[in-house]
Amino acid sequence: MTKTRIMIALVVLLAGLKSNGQEALFGGQEIVSPEINKDKSVTFRLLAPAADSVFITGDFLPTTKMKTPMGEMDAPGKKLLSKNGEGLWTYTTEPLASELYNYSFIVDGMTVRDPNNPFVIRDVSSLTNIFIIGGGKADNYKVNDVPHGTVAKRWYDSPGLGMDRRITIYTPPGYEDSKEEYPVLYLLHGAGGDEEAWMDLGRTSQIIDNLIAEGKAQPMIIAMPNGNVTQDAAPGMGSDGFYKPVFMAPKTMDGTYEANFMDIIKFVENNYRVKANKENRAIAGLSMGGFHSFHISRYYPNTFDYVGLFSAAIMPREDATGEVYNNINETLEQQYKNGLELYYIAIGKTDFLYKANQDLKKQLDEIGMPYEYVETDGGHIWRNWRIYLTDFAPKLFK
Incomplete structure (x- = not known):
């Protein structure tokens, strides 16, 4: 076929595609x-x-x-x-x-x-x-013209869980070019989530980049691990290959994750320039991640100065039989005696976990443990959890 005929054929093809609108090759332009x-x-x-x-x-x-x-x-x-x-x-x-x-x-x-x-x-x-x-507030969730941090997907060895596991790590703008040490926020996802959730649904890097640029939040490292102890990584990203994600993976809230959380802290503190002390560690999570944050922070009561519970799943569970769940009041009291800068509870007014969070407040009141309480409209939704992160992060490491 001559070059002229090829050009004519291409013109006819493109004209046909344009006239057909939402056809396959140009899919709805x-x-x-x-x-x-x-x-x-x-x-x-x-x-x-x-x-x-x-x-x-x-x-x-x-x-x-x-x-x-x-x-x-x-x-x-x-x-x-x-x-x-x-x-x-x-x-x-x-x-x-x-x-x-x-x-x-x-x-x-x-x-x-x-x-x-x-x-x-x-x-x-x-x-x-x-x-x-x-x-408005969603400008916090946009990629704006500000300095940007780095997001890495790392693998770490978890001796307690017997496998290498994947974790998402955010480092603040300028981390690679400095010798500075940084505080760390451990940010935990909810049921059905994984190490991708807070980045993709929570817009974590956009929120923190913007808050740091505005001088509202301290530069910090954020570690976002996978809280499903039977997974080494998010579906499609680990050794199990491609499979349909499930809402509740086995052993997710039976104490195994909480008991072995120090594997994550050790990895972060051995591989990043961090201020490795209680005053410079925070832990927070949504729903199941709030459940984990509640229990991890009191099971290791001298580890975190900042705790954030976002729509936390504070409720009894039949499989919650591990050692982690023993002596809850005693470990909370010890956590309080050791000193805390912030204990933060946030919940939506129509959240199905609203009553459980009110019960938690009463429990803390009984031992005299101070906390900051935030109540918003809406229920158990990412819209609220993005708001809570945007509110919580500026309160850290002051």
């Missing part, structure tokens, strides 16, 4: 979704000519209640899109507050991602699209 409008409303579009119904579900919609293995929880509602004569379905929200939002489409009963939005996050085994409305 003619459609903008989501489109953030000037008034901060958002328009979603999906080309689905053969569909009988298309709904959108997302955390910007009014919530409904759903039953889960952890109890009744808030779930996002859904709205029906309108369809034009060309099979394009459209929905526009009311103006939205500044936030990071997630959403999916439901096409004839099947949940699908937005083919025009390549940005997704994984929460347990669910994938959802995301977008950010700036101009």
